[in-house]
Amino acid sequence: MKTYITQPTPKINSLLLIGAGLIGGSLTLALKHAGVVRHVIGSGRSATVMDEAVRLGVVDVAVYRDTPEFIHAVKTADVIVLAMPVGQTRAVCELIAPHIQPDTLITDVGSTKTSVYNDAHAALGDKIAQFVLAHPIAGREVNGPAAALADLYVNKKVMICPHAHNHTADIDTIAALWQATGANVYELSLAAHDEIFAAVSHLPHVLAYALMNHVADSDLSTDKFAMAGAGFRDFTRIAAASPEMWRDVCLANKDAILAELDGYLKHAQELREMIAVENSDEMLELFKKASSKRLAWGKEK
Amino acid sequence: MKTYITQPTPKINSLLLIGAGLIGGSLTLALKHAGVVRHVIGSGRSATVMDEAVRLGVVDVAVYRDTPEFIHAVKTADVIVLAMPVGQTRAVCELIAPHIQPDTLITDVGSTKTSVYNDAHAALGDKIAQFVLAHPIAGREVNGPAAALADLYVNKKVMICPHAHNHTADIDTIAALWQATGANVYELSLAAHDEIFAAVSHLPHVLAYALMNHVADSDLSTDKFAMAGAGFRDFTRIAAASPEMWRDVCLANKDAILAELDGYLKHAQELREMIAVENSDEMLELFKKASSKRLAWGKEK
Numbered sequence: 001m002k003t004y005i006t007q008p009t010p011k012i013n014s015l016l017l018i019g020a021g022l023i024g025g026s027l028t029l030a031l032k033h034a035g036v037v038r039h040v041i042g043s044g045r046s047a048t049v050m051d052e053a054v055r056l057g058v059v060d061v062a063v064y065r066d067t068p069e070f071i072h073a074v075k076t077a078d079v080i081v082l083a084m085p086v087g088q089t090r091a092v093c094e095l096i097a098p099h100i101q102p103d104t105l106i107t108d109v110g111s112t113k114t115s116v117y118n119d120a121h122a123a124l125g126d127k128i129a130q131f132v133l134a135h136p137i138a139g140r141e142v143n144g145p146a147a148a149l150a151d152l153y154v155n156k157k158v159m160i161c162p163h164a165h166n167h168t169a170d171i172d173t174i175a176a177l178w179q180a181t182g183a184n185v186y187e188l189s190l191a192a193h194d195e196i197f198a199a200v201s202h203l204p205h206v207l208a209y210a211l212m213n214h215v216a217d218s219d220l221s222t223d224k225f226a227m228a229g230a231g232f233r234d235f236t237r238i239a240a241a242s243p244e245m246w247r248d249v250c251l252a253n254k255d256a257i258l259a260e261l262d263g264y265l266k267h268a269q270e271l272r273e274m275i276a277v278e279n280s281d282e283m284l285e286l287f288k289k290a291s292s293k294r295l296a297w298g299k300e301k
Numbered sequence: 302m303k304t305y306i307t308q309p310t311p312k313i314n315s316l317l318l319i320g321a322g323l324i325g326g327s328l329t330l331a332l333k334h335a336g337v338v339r340h341v342i343g344s345g346r347s348a349t350v351m352d353e354a355v356r357l358g359v360v361d362v363a364v365y366r367d368t369p370e371f372i373h374a375v376k377t378a379d380v381i382v383l384a385m386p387v388g389q390t391r392a393v394c395e396l397i398a399p400h401i402q403p404d405t406l407i408t409d410v411g412s413t414k415t416s417v418y419n420d421a422h423a424a425l426g427d428k429i430a431q432f433v434l435a436h437p438i439a440g441r442e443v444n445g446p447a448a449a450l451a452d453l454y455v456n457k458k459v460m461i462c463p464h465a466h467n468h469t470a471d472i473d474t475i476a477a478l479w480q481a482t483g484a485n486v487y488e489l490s491l492a493a494h495d496e497i498f499a500a501v502s503h504l505p506h507v508l509a510y511a512l513m514n515h516v517a518d519s520d521l522s523t524d525k526f527a528m529a530g531a532g533f534r535d536f537t538r539i540a541a542a543s544p545e546m547w548r549d550v551c552l553a554n555k556d557a558i559l560a561e562l563d564g565y566l567k568h569a570q571e572l573r574e575m576i577a578v579e580n581s582d583e584m585l586e587l588f589k590k591a592s593s594k595r596l597a598w599g600k601e602k
Contacts, residue, residue, distance in 0.1 A: 001524050137530060157528065192521060199516055200529035204536040206576075207508060210568040212591035215500055218564070220493060223302050225598050227458065228501035229438055233602065234535040235505040239595040243588035250576045250584060261573050263519070265566065267511040272562050275507075275551045283551060287544035290513035294540040297526050301534060 002187040004160070007176030012037040016077040018092055020044050020053040020062075022140055023109045024083025025148030028058055030181035033150040041073040044084075053145040065095060074099040079177070082108035082116075087248045089116050093123030100124070106131040107174050111197065113161045113190045115252035129165040132174040134158060135193065136183060143242075154182030161190045191256075198256035203264060205246050206257065208239035303488035305461070308477030313338040317378040319393055321345050321354040321363075323441055324410045325384025326449030329359055331482035334451040342374040345385075354446035366396060375400040380478070383409035383417075388549045390417050394424030401425070407432040408475050412498065414462045414491045416553035430466040433475040435459060436494065437484060444543075455483035462491045492557075499557035504565060506547050507558065509540035 015031070017024050020042045031037040042059025044050045050062035063069040074080065074096045082092060089110070100106070106124075110116045113133050121128045138156040140147050158178040162171050175185045188196070215224050250257055274283045316332070318325050321343045332338040343360025345351045351363035364370040375381065375397045383393060390411070401407070407425075411417045414434050422429045439457040441448055459479040463472050476486045489497065516525050551558055575584045 001527070137528065159528075188524075192524065196521055196525050196528050199519065199521075199525050200533045204512065204532055206572055207512070207569065208536065208595075209588050209591040210565060210572055211505065211508070212594045213587055214561075214565045214568045216590065216594045217568075218496075218500065220497055220500075223489070223493065224497050224500050225594075225601075226302070227438065227460075227497050228598070231505055231539040232501045233599075234538045235509065236595055236598075237535045238532040239591045240599060241592065243585055243592045246588055247581060247585045251579055251581060254576055254579065258573065258577055260515075261569070261576070264511060264515045265569060265573070267515045267518075268508065268562070268566060268569075271507055271511055272559065272566070275555055275562070276559055278552055278555065280548060280552060284544055284548045286514055287510050287547055289517065290510040290540045291542065291544045293513045293517045293526075294509075294537055297529070297537075298534075298541060300526075 004175040004179065004185040004187065006179055007172050009034070009036060009180050010173050010176050012078045012177075014039045014041065014073075014077050016041045016043065016073045016080045017059055018043045018080065018082050018096075019084030020050060020058055020145050021083065022143045022145075022147040022152075023136065023138075024081055025053060025056075025058040025145045026138075026150070026152035027081060027083070027109065027136070027181060029148050029150040030153055031177065032057070034180040036177065036180045041077070043070060043073065049145060056145055056148070058145045058148050070095075071099050074104075075101060077104050080104060080106045082106065082110070085245070085248055086110040086112055086116055086252045090119035090123050093120045097124050097127060100127050100130065102130075104130060105170055105173060107134050107177075109134060109136055110252075111135055111201075112249060112253040113193045114256075117161075117163055117190055128163070129167065130170065132166055132170050133161040133163065133190070134174055134178065135161070135197075136178070151182065153178070156183050158183040158185045159188050159193055160185055161188050161193045163190060194253050194256040195259070198253055198260040202246075202249055202253055202257050203260045205238050205241060206250065206261060207264070208236050209246075212236055212239045305476040305480065305486040305488065307480055308473050310335070310337055310481050311474050311477050313379045313478075315340045315342065315374075315378050315380075317342045317344065317374045317381045318360055319344045319381065319383050320385030321351060321359055321446050322384060323444045323446075323448040323453075324437065324439075325382055326354060326357075326359040326446045327439070327451070327453035328382060328384070328410065328437070328482060330449050330451040331454055332478065333358070335481040337478065337481045338380075342378070344371060344374070350446060357446055357449070359446045359449050372400050375405075376402060378405050381405060381407045383407065383411070386546070386549055387411040387413055387417055387553045391420035391424050394421045398425050398428060401428050401431065403431075405431060406471055406474060408435050408478075410435060410437055411553075412436055412502075413550060413554040414460075414494045415557075418462075418464055418491055429464070430468065431471065433467055433471050434462040434464065434491070435475055435479065436462070436498075437479070452483065454479070457484050459484040459486045460489050460494055461486055462489050462494045464491060495554050495557040496561070499554055499561040503547075503550055503554055503558050504561045506539050506542060507551065507562060508565070509537050510547075513537055513540045
């Protein structure tokens with residue numbers, strides 16, 4: 001995995017943010033704070049949310065889709081940031097595609113990358129070269145522009161996932177943008193990105209949802225929930241996450257998640273058989289391996 | 302599930318503690334603190350541990366197995382507490398069986414109950430009537446007598462699991478003992494206990510071990526561990542737990558764990574198929590159910 005060396009900080013005259021929630025809003029706040037961007041135009045579907053985004057200074061002005069102001073913003077933007085849910089990538093790219101100028105850079109913040117690339121490519125055609133995909137690894141338990149923080153990305157990780165059509169100078173500019181927010185920037189291929197996050201983020205969410213439903217469906221569910229303690233609490237914490245968002249992630253990163261889930265289920269099934277035949281030694285071996293990996297990982301974090 | 306009303310506090314002249322670790326040691330400290338017990342004799346296999354237990358006041362005196370002092374302690378004990386790993390139940394019960402007097406009560410602290418009952422019954426025969434099984438739901442990340450705390454059980458849950466041969470008065474005495482430590486005492490059948498803890502404690506441990514091994518076995522494991530964040534951290538925290546202890550639990554509570562694991566794997570497989578065929582609506586339904594259950598449970602805790 002490549003780590004980016006610090007790039008010269010770029011100067012952006014006009015940035016168009018599509019989707020002014022926690023993730024996109026924190027990016028524009030950070031860029032304004034760092035003096036990187038002069039003017040931020042925000043676009044979103046809810047007037048209430050956009051009014052709030054303007055009031056909080058997350059964006060300077062709001063524009064709405066299918067208006068001349070929106071088209072003007074696309075035409076004059078130096079950078080367009082896609083920060084709406086990944087499921088809307090194709091529709092949004094179709095909206096902006098005809099108006100994107102040759103010197104405009106496009107980037108995104110989506111938590112899956114192959115699907116965003118495919119959807120964007122289908123809509124943008126050759127202009128896909130201007131789209132540098134990125135994914136900041138940060139979040140909060142609250143959402144919307146009011147949750148946005150100028151320092152959300154300080155010391156956080158950001159993945160940049162270049163594709164074959166990208167130009168090095170453009171990749172460097174997007175890396176520099178993220179570095180200006182205080183983030184540490186890494187480079188990953190689209191496929192590696194999707195496999196890695198399928199394994200350490202998407203899969204645990206699916207497994208935690210399954211455990212909650214398994215316990216809830218049991219005859220003794222009331223007693224089980226009453227007796228569940230700290231281990232259960234930590235294990236299932238992520239099952240409280242947004243069902244809509246995780247449904248979208250499962251659809252958008254389907255192939256990688258299925259591969260991880262199948263690999264995981266093989267490990268679980270293997271442990272099941274060891275318990276069934278009381279293979280004490282191999283069970284201990286596998287538990288020891290898992291425990292030592294977890295202890296080592298915990299020390300590094 | 303029955304909750305015990307507060308019982309009159311018993312007076313115990315002589316208590317024999319077999320296994321002077323965190324769980325047993327915290328019980329004797331609490332009982333001494335509450336003025337319930339006059340004299341605590343400790344038995345263990347390691348002289349170093351027992352010396353420490355005496356020095357810390359967890360026990361008043363140490364005796365060693367296969368000595369006349371041990372036999373004398375068994376013969377004169379009002380209460381014998383089995384607090385060694387559950388895998389040793391049969392061997393320890395065979396040691397004490399010939400010397401147990403008719404008015405002596407036996408109890409334990411094991412985290413599985415059917416296996417303890419079966420092992421004890423095999424060794425104790427009719428004297429199983431004097432054995433009231435219990436399980437305190439408390440722990441720390443450290444072990445041994447130095448980890449024992451007089452207030453470990455304050456406001457914690459303790460399960461009492463009576464069996465067909467027990468007398469009500471004996472069950473009440475053991476309930477009263479635990480209430481004297483500050484714990485809230487509940488009654489569960491052996492089978493319900495084992496099913497409940499298989500679901501909310503043992504199963505999550507097995508699943509977390511499997512995830513650590515699945516990620517560790519991957520070609521991208523270094524990058525995956527490097528990129529894993531807070532969700533992964535919480536989900537896998539219990540995978541750092543003692544491999545030996547959890548191997549023993551898996552063997553001792555095998556049937557209940559296999560039943561829970563099979564039920565869980567069905568839920569996981571069902572979600573897998575929904576992702577594979579992109580059944581967006583049903584997936585969202587299941588995620589919503591899990592999320593709302595987790596949010597509701599989190600509020601009660």
